[in-house]
Each structure stands twice: as structure tokens, then as C-alpha cells.
Amino acid sequence: MATTTQNPAPAATTAEPKGKRGIKSTGGVMRVFSHGFLALWAAMIILPLLWMILTSLKSNDEVFANPLGLPSSLHFENFGRAWEKAGIGGFFVNTIVVVGGGVFFTMALGSMAAYVLARYQFRGNRFFFYLFVSGMMFPVFLALVPLHSIMDSVGLLDTKYGLIMVYVAYSLPFTVFFLTSFFKTLPHGVAEAAMIDGAGHYRLFFQVMLPMAKPGIISIAIFNVIGQWNQFLLPLVLMPSEENNVLTQGIANIAVKERYDPDFTALMASMVIAMVPILIAYTIFQRQIQAGMTAGALK
Amino acid sequence: MSDTAKVSAPPRRRKSASKRRANWFVASFLVLPVALYLILVLSPFAQAFQFSMTNWNGTNPDYKFVGLENFKKLFTSDLYSVYLIPALKHNAIMLIVVPLAVIALALFFAFMLNVGGKSRGGRMRGVGGSAFYKILFFFPQVLSVVMIGILWQAIYRSDEYGLLNALLAIFGVPLKSSGWVSDPSLVLVMVMIVMVWSSVGFYMVYFSSAMASIPAEIYEAAMIDGSSRVQTFFKITLPLLFDSIRTAWIYLGIIALDGFALVFIMTPQQGGPDHGSEVMGGVMYNFFSNGQAAMACAVGVILFFFTLTLMALSMRLTRRENVEL
Incomplete structure (x- = not known):
């Protein structure tokens, strides 16, 4: 290939066959090369996860005898220990309550705000839009300490209600940003027809626009479920007592305890338990998740 | 009507x-x-x-205004600058190394997926199984940073039961006595590897969709003109993806600054050993949990301006005309 570019004059006459052969051979080398690297990275992702799952099924003695091997028999009691002794069950329930409430109200409030910002012209429309969007740029850690005192002063520190409200507030910027552009793409004709038929603003929103916006709302809801399920810094500061901990916190605590009271297989079992819902959601919705999450970076 | x-x-x-x-x-x-x-x-x-300009401890209602006292203490008192200076240095290293490594790897993989395969009739294709790679590489992105941290902490275990040591043992590499995250000179690198590991897939998918929007005719024209794949990448793909890369840079910068969660979970003494992985978020958290909330806010403010400056700087350095298709 390099020679053809260096000698353009003779190459011009033989460009066709020579070029084709050149492409084919580099394509071959390239294919081996690229498959090699891709397979290497794939192994770097699969191996740790596989190792985690295998370890969660071994006995502690077996882990130390043969860290890489397959389990000789399946020790499901690790999961029992994780669920009962380490309290994963409670953390799991807390997480479901908080994320369920958080995502529901995020979507309700977010779609309301996004709808009026997208489809109504009023004074301050742009101001409110940019007010929300600016929230995507602030680093959360800067707000943590004052947020702790605000929640404390209104008695919502260490409560699920409080954490739900905080999750909603911190999920609004992206939700509003994304749904505003989504509501803008919906056709105006349907809304006009509904208004002519005598629908008020509220009925128009709940019975016409909201059902039409379903695809956008679903992909952002999935995005928020993952984001809120994985949240760590906010609960770390706002949910100090152990019975209120969410999964991420609970598992972080188990990992810290593991240093003093080693139960490696139960730790790995806790990890598997916490990872399963995400894995299922990801497998089912991976297309929407990838679309929703990469859309978040496109601003 | x-x-x-x-x-x-x-x-x-x-x-x-x-x-x-x-x-x-x-x-x-x-x-x-x-x-x-x-x-x-x-x-x-x-x-x-x-x-950040008070002596508030987090709970006392009668705090008073102290001006820039906290900032002065942070930078001058030995007690505090021993945390702050390494933390700033580590954040700066992360802010440069992590985005560079992630973007380079993600671009490379995305290019492989889109045009690394066999070319049929002059048309470049992605490698086989690219859908599978995308699903797999993206997966760490949906995991909590806590899970990632604990998983890698287990991988990096200093005894022979950690995955890394067990794998190295197969190749006959002797056990590293100082461990991985318990070695002050290695710990930051080990944390950054995890950050790169968890982010590459996301940016690969992101760049890959940006690459898919480049018209195939441009590649075909380049092939006919005798351009190699390497040339195609540097002369066509890279310039056309410039905006996506800049966006990725900013987001990765924010992720790098958030490295605290990983450090908190993975490293000994949450920022150690010997402050080897101290980051600004950790310094802040320590002040907060020791009842020095005002100092914590001051650290947050410093970090905020530090971020803002670096962001503005990188925006400035990368400013240029858009390439129109």
C-alpha cells in the first residue's frame, strides 16, 4: 500500500487489481489483530465475573485450596449466609423501596416539568430549562455536607422518604433535559385535535401526550433505575444507621468487615445477589440502556 | 380555532x-x-x-464567619497539607491518565468494530460478533462503583487466592510480597486500571455510534485512493469524531474526579497506604466524618475551582472549527 502512494504514476494503471489484493491481505492481518485485542478485553470482563460466581459457590476451604478451579460441589449455603447473617435481604428490600419510589416520582415530576418546558411558551421557559440542565454539571460531592444538614434540619435524615426525595431531585436534571427534547419531537397535530375535542391541559397531558411519550419515558426510567440502584455517595452520607442501608452501602460494609472476619465466599455471594437484578435488566433492555445512557453524553 | x-x-x-x-x-x-x-x-x-468560610462543625447552629481561614489552614498547616497536596496531585494524574487511556482504547475498539473486518467489494465492515462485544464491554458501566471496587479488591488480594496472583502463578510469576493495592507506589495505578476497565465499553459504544454516522462513501473513496486502515483512522475517522471525543474527555474528567468511591472501597485506610491513593473526595469525607464540616466544604470548593479551571483549559485547547460533512 505504501508503495502505491509513493509512486502515484505507475500505480494509476494497475490500481484496480493491486489495490484489491492489498486490501484483502491487510484485512486479514487486521482481522487477526483486532480479534485478538477484542478477545483479550472480553476475557478481562468475563474472567472476573465468572471467578466471582464460581467463588460464591465454593466452600471457603476450597477457595484457598484451588482459587481458580471449578467448585467440586455447589455450596448454595453461602447465599443463605449472605442473605441472613450479612443482612443482604434487608438492604435489598430498602433498595427496592427507595429506587421504586425514587424512579416513580422522578418520572412523574420530570415528565411534568419537561412537558411544559417543551410545549408551552411562557416567560422564563429558557431560564427554568437551563436551571435544570446546569445541575448536570455540578459535582455531587460538593453538595453532600450541606445536604446532610438540610435533611437533618427537616427531620428527613436517615429516612427512606428523605432519600427518595434526594434521589428525585438529583435525577431531575438529566430526566428533564432528555424528556424535553423528546416531548418536542412529538407531533402537534394530535394535541391540536384533542384540544378541539375539548380536552383541557391536564387531560391532554395525561391521556394523550404521556402515552405518546412512552418510549422516551421508558428508556429514561431504565436509566434512572440503574443510576439510583447504584448510587453510593448519597446514601453513604444520608442513611447512617445500618437498618436503613441500601445494597451498595451494605455490601461496602460487608467488604470492610471481611477484613476482620473473613468470609470470602459469603462476600462473593452477596455480590452475586446484588448483581443479579442488574444483570437481568441489562440482558432484557440492553439496547434501550445503551441508547439511553449514550444519549446522556450527547449534549 | x-x-x-x-x-x-x-x-x-x-x-x-x-x-x-x-x-x-x-x-x-x-x-x-x-x-x-x-x-x-x-x-x-x-x-x-x-x-467553607465558617467554623461550622456540621451540627452546631452558632457557627461564625472566619473568612478564608480554612483555605489558609489547608494549604499552610502541616496537619492538613499532608493530605491535600498528594490528593491534588493524584486527582491531576487521574484527570490526565484516565481520559487518555479510556479514549485511546475505546476509539481503537470502536474502529475495530466498525471497519476492522473483512472488506467485501471495497466496502469495509466491522469484525464478526461486534454486537456481542458491544453488549459485553458495556456491562461494567451498569454496575455500581461499589461492586466494581469490591470485585477488584478481591482480584488484587495480596495472597495467592486473588485472581490476579492466581493467574500470574500459572505463568510462573512469583508472588509479589508487597501486594498490589498495599504498595504505596502502585496503588494509584491499580485504581486507575479499574476506572479504565469500567469505562472503556461505554465510550466504545458511544464512539461506535458516532462512527456509524460517517458515510461509507468516504471510507470507500479513501480505500480506492489507496489509504491504509491506519491512515483512514487518523485522517478520516479521528477528525470527524472530534466533537464526540471532546465530550467524552469532559465526562471522563468528571468520573476521574469522582474516583473517591473506588478509593474508599478498594484501598487500605481509604486513601492509603501512606496516602498513596489520597484523593480530594476522600480528604473531604474525612473532614466531614470528623466533625469538621466547614473544612470539608472548603476542600469541595477548592476541588470545584480546580475542576472548572481544567475543564475551561481543555475546552480552550481543543477549540477549533467543526468539520462539516
């Missing part, structure tokens, strides 16, 4: 009743989300700046 119906383009003529109704509607839909956002997101940010 259509005047009243067109909600997005209000009528020129004043229709006070319907206009008032629309305004009420708008207000009723905005009041809750805006209130929640103002109280729980914007006001804490503003208060962080205010508290």
Missing part, C-alpha cells in the same frame, strides 16, 4: 381566559419539581461556598 389549540405557539391576539388557564397549568406542573430541585440541589451547592 387553531389559535387556542396551538399550545406551543400562543395566539397573537390576547385571549386572557385561555392564556390564564395555560399559565396556571404551567405553574402547577413546574412548582413541585422546581422547588425540590432548588431546595435539595442548588441550595446545598450555594451553601457549600458559604460554609
Whole structure:
């Protein structure tokens, strides 16, 4: 290939066959090369996860005898220990309550705000839009300490209600940003027809626009479920007592305890338990998740 | 008729009743989300700046204004600068190394997926199984940073039961006595590897969709002109992806600054050993949990301006004309 570019004059006459052969051979080398690297990275992702799952099924003695091997028999009691002794069950329930409430109200409030910002012209429309969007740029850690005192002063520190409200507030910027552009793409004709038929603003929103916006709302809801399920810094500061901990916190605590009271297989079992819902959601919705999450970076 | 119906383009003529109704509607839909956002997101940010100039301990209501005293202490007192200076240095290293490594790897993989395969009739294709690679590589992105941290902590275990040591043992590499995250000179690298590991897939998918929007004719023309794949990548793909890369850089910068969660979980003494992985977020958290909330806010403010400066700088350095297709 390099020679053809260096000698353009003779190459011009033989460009066709020579070029084709050149492409084919580099394509071959390239294919081996690229498959090699891709397979290497794939192994770097699969191996740790596989190792985690295998370890969660071994006995502690077996882990130390043969860290890489397959389990000789399946020790499901690790999961029992994780669920009962380490309290994963409670953390799991807390997480479901908080994320369920958080995502529901995020979507309700977010779609309301996004709808009026997208489809109504009023004074301050742009101001409110940019007010929300600016929230995507602030680093959360800067707000943590004052947020702790605000929640404390209104008695919502260490409560699920409080954490739900905080999750909603911190999920609004992206939700509003994304749904505003989504509501803008919906056709105006349907809304006009509904208004002519005598629908008020509220009925128009709940019975016409909201059902039409379903695809956008679903992909952002999935995005928020993952984001809120994985949240760590906010609960770390706002949910100090152990019975209120969410999964991420609970598992972080188990990992810290593991240093003093080693139960490696139960730790790995806790990890598997916490990872399963995400894995299922990801497998089912991976297309929407990838679309929703990469859309978040496109601003 | 259509005047009243067109909600997005209000009528020129004043229709006070319907206009008032629309305004009420708008207000009723905005009041809750805006209130929640103002109280729980914007006001804490503003208060962080205010508290950074007080001697507040997090609970006492009668704190007083101390000016820039906290900032002075942070930079001059030995007690504090022993945390702060390494933390700033580590954040700066992360801010450069992590985005560079992630973007380079993600671009490479995305290019492989899109044009690394066999070319048929002059048309470049992606490698086989690219859908599978995308699903797999993206997966770490949906895992919590806590899970990632614990998983890698287990991988990096210093005894022979950690995955890394067990794998190295197969190749006959002797056990590293100082461990991986317990070696002060290695710990930061080990944390950054995890950050790269978890982010590459996301940016690969992101760049890959940007690459897919480059018309195939451009590649074909380049092939006919005898351009190699390497040339194609540097002369065509890279310039056309410039905007996506800049966006990725900014987001990765934010992720790098958030490295605290990983450090908190993975490293000994949460920032150790010997402050080898101390980051600004950790310094802040220590102040907060030791009842020095004002100092924590001051650290947050420093980090905020540090970030802002670096962001502005990188925007400035990468400013250029857009390439129009």
C-alpha cells in the first residue's frame, strides 16, 4: 500500500487489481489483530465475573485450596449466609423501596416539568430549562455536607422518604433535559385535535401526550433505575444507621468487615445477589440502556 | 380555532381566559419539581461556598464567619497539607491518565468494530460478533462503583487466592510480597486500571455510534485512493469524531474526579497506604466524618475551582472549527 502512494504514476494503471489484493491481505492481518485485542478485553470482563460466581459457590476451604478451579460441589449455603447473617435481604428490600419510589416520582415530576418546558411558551421557559440542565454539571460531592444538614434540619435524615426525595431531585436534571427534547419531537397535530375535542391541559397531558411519550419515558426510567440502584455517595452520607442501608452501602460494609472476619465466599455471594437484578435488566433492555445512557453524553 | 389549540405557539391576539388557564397549568406542573430541585440541589451547592468560610462543625447552629481561614489552614498547616497536596496531585494524574487511556482504547475498539473486518467489494465492515462485544464491554458501566471496587479488591488480594496472583502463578510469576493495592507506589495505578476497565465499553459504544454516522462513501473513496486502515483512522475517522471525543474527555474528567468511591472501597485506610491513593473526595469525607464540616466544604470548593479551571483549559485547547460533512 505504501508503495502505491509513493509512486502515484505507475500505480494509476494497475490500481484496480493491486489495490484489491492489498486490501484483502491487510484485512486479514487486521482481522487477526483486532480479534485478538477484542478477545483479550472480553476475557478481562468475563474472567472476573465468572471467578466471582464460581467463588460464591465454593466452600471457603476450597477457595484457598484451588482459587481458580471449578467448585467440586455447589455450596448454595453461602447465599443463605449472605442473605441472613450479612443482612443482604434487608438492604435489598430498602433498595427496592427507595429506587421504586425514587424512579416513580422522578418520572412523574420530570415528565411534568419537561412537558411544559417543551410545549408551552411562557416567560422564563429558557431560564427554568437551563436551571435544570446546569445541575448536570455540578459535582455531587460538593453538595453532600450541606445536604446532610438540610435533611437533618427537616427531620428527613436517615429516612427512606428523605432519600427518595434526594434521589428525585438529583435525577431531575438529566430526566428533564432528555424528556424535553423528546416531548418536542412529538407531533402537534394530535394535541391540536384533542384540544378541539375539548380536552383541557391536564387531560391532554395525561391521556394523550404521556402515552405518546412512552418510549422516551421508558428508556429514561431504565436509566434512572440503574443510576439510583447504584448510587453510593448519597446514601453513604444520608442513611447512617445500618437498618436503613441500601445494597451498595451494605455490601461496602460487608467488604470492610471481611477484613476482620473473613468470609470470602459469603462476600462473593452477596455480590452475586446484588448483581443479579442488574444483570437481568441489562440482558432484557440492553439496547434501550445503551441508547439511553449514550444519549446522556450527547449534549 | 387553531389559535387556542396551538399550545406551543400562543395566539397573537390576547385571549386572557385561555392564556390564564395555560399559565396556571404551567405553574402547577413546574412548582413541585422546581422547588425540590432548588431546595435539595442548588441550595446545598450555594451553601457549600458559604460554609467553607465558617467554623461550622456540621451540627452546631452558632457557627461564625472566619473568612478564608480554612483555605489558609489547608494549604499552610502541616496537619492538613499532608493530605491535600498528594490528593491534588493524584486527582491531576487521574484527570490526565484516565481520559487518555479510556479514549485511546475505546476509539481503537470502536474502529475495530466498525471497519476492522473483512472488506467485501471495497466496502469495509466491522469484525464478526461486534454486537456481542458491544453488549459485553458495556456491562461494567451498569454496575455500581461499589461492586466494581469490591470485585477488584478481591482480584488484587495480596495472597495467592486473588485472581490476579492466581493467574500470574500459572505463568510462573512469583508472588509479589508487597501486594498490589498495599504498595504505596502502585496503588494509584491499580485504581486507575479499574476506572479504565469500567469505562472503556461505554465510550466504545458511544464512539461506535458516532462512527456509524460517517458515510461509507468516504471510507470507500479513501480505500480506492489507496489509504491504509491506519491512515483512514487518523485522517478520516479521528477528525470527524472530534466533537464526540471532546465530550467524552469532559465526562471522563468528571468520573476521574469522582474516583473517591473506588478509593474508599478498594484501598487500605481509604486513601492509603501512606496516602498513596489520597484523593480530594476522600480528604473531604474525612473532614466531614470528623466533625469538621466547614473544612470539608472548603476542600469541595477548592476541588470545584480546580475542576472548572481544567475543564475551561481543555475546552480552550481543543477549540477549533467543526468539520462539516
